[in-house]
Amino acid sequence: MIISFFFLLFSSFINAQDSIPSAVDTNEANNFIFQQHFFKALSEKAIFNYKNAIESLEKCNEVIPNNTAVLFELSKNYEKLGRNPEALNYIDLALNNESSNLWMLEHKVTILRKLADFDKAILTQQKIAETHPKKKQLLVFLHLQNKNVEAAKKVLAELKEAKLLNARLRKIEERLTASKANTTSQPQPKETEANLDAKSLFEKEKSYISLKMLLEKLAVENDADLLKYSEQGLSLFPAQPFVYLMNGKALNNNKKYKKALESLQNGIDFVIDNNEIEAKFYLEMSTAYLGLNDVKKSNSYKDKATKLLK
Incomplete structure (x- = not known):
């Protein structure tokens, strides 16, 4: 099941790139070697051997450079290892080939959140929301994590108008409304609090x-x-x-x-x-x-x- 799914994923990326079919046609041997390493990488990833998967993917990259599927998989494996700067580099390379791919854009948001780069995560999620309006919901969480309550409220209002508020967001909206009375800045206590519980x-x-x-x-x-x-x-x-x-x-x-x-x-x-x-x-x-x-x-x-x- 896992291999079948990734075969379809791999095929979709191959078909999306004009340069790859010609390379495959002119060098069947390279194509065979490429596929062997690619599916080896998928097998290693499936059993959580991310380092081994990366090694196989790097061999793929040597045979056919700059393949979108390989770059995407490299990014995912680096992210699993917690090596998020490398993961971001590879997903950016993949997006250079296919800038509107939903799966890759969502993966980039995941990495940016882990890097606490919420400004860029918000920009990427906004791009996703342009063609997938329901995915605008994540912007609420991203704005709150970015400590921008007013921006979160604005998105909530837009979602409400579009009738896209789910139960979680309705609850958050209630809490943000309730917090309005508590947003006034509190003076910092000057005396020692050592004796306060x-x-x-x-x-x-x-x-x-x-x-x-x-x-x-x-x-x-x-x-x-x-x-x-x-x-x-x-x-x-x-x-x-x-x-x-x-x-x-x-x-x-x-x-x-x-x-x-x-x-x-x-x-x-x-x-x-x-x-x-x-x-x-x-x-x-x-x-x-x-x-x-x-x-x-x-x-x-x-x-x-x-x-x-x-």
Whole structure:
């Protein structure tokens, strides 16, 4: 199944390039060698041997240089290894050959998010949205990660007008509206806070740092106020995954499993290249599904968490 899928993918890239068919026609031996290395690369990638896949792809590149499918696969394998600058270089080379390819553009956005280059990620996603309007939804998350709440609100308004708001975005819209009253800047406390407890400190300055300290303390102590302060945090800091994680945990503690899943699913979209926190999301999702008596999904998310932490 995997090889068949990639054969179709490979064929589509070959057919899209005028230079390749002529090369294949004039040198069948090279074409045969190229295909051997290409499918070897796909096989290695399928069993997570990304370095071996890259070696095979580099051999492909020696036989037939600048092939779009090879460049795309090189980018994907480097991204899997966490070598995102190399991954970005190869996807840019691939896009030079085929600038409007949806799969490649979406892959580029993934890499740019991991590099925290949200400005370029936004520009790329805007290009995608020009021909795929529903994919404009990701721009909301990208603007929030770029700490541009007003731009996120503008996109939400456009999506609402186009009737493209999904349940997650409606919830984010509600939180952004609720946070309007809290956007006034808070004066920095001049006196020492050494004698203030975590709740007092957060109430005093409303900063993310003080909120994180408070939520961590409440979670350890299993304090009922975890729900109250995590809800406040969602309004104040709608792009911070840790706040969604704590809110999901609080909702699970209160046996509100469906709401917990909703919050966790919203928050995981903000997790970028952080296996530890992603695994924590999956563990809370596992708890929520167990509470809903869906043992199969509960075990599935627990397995996902285990694999991430290996």
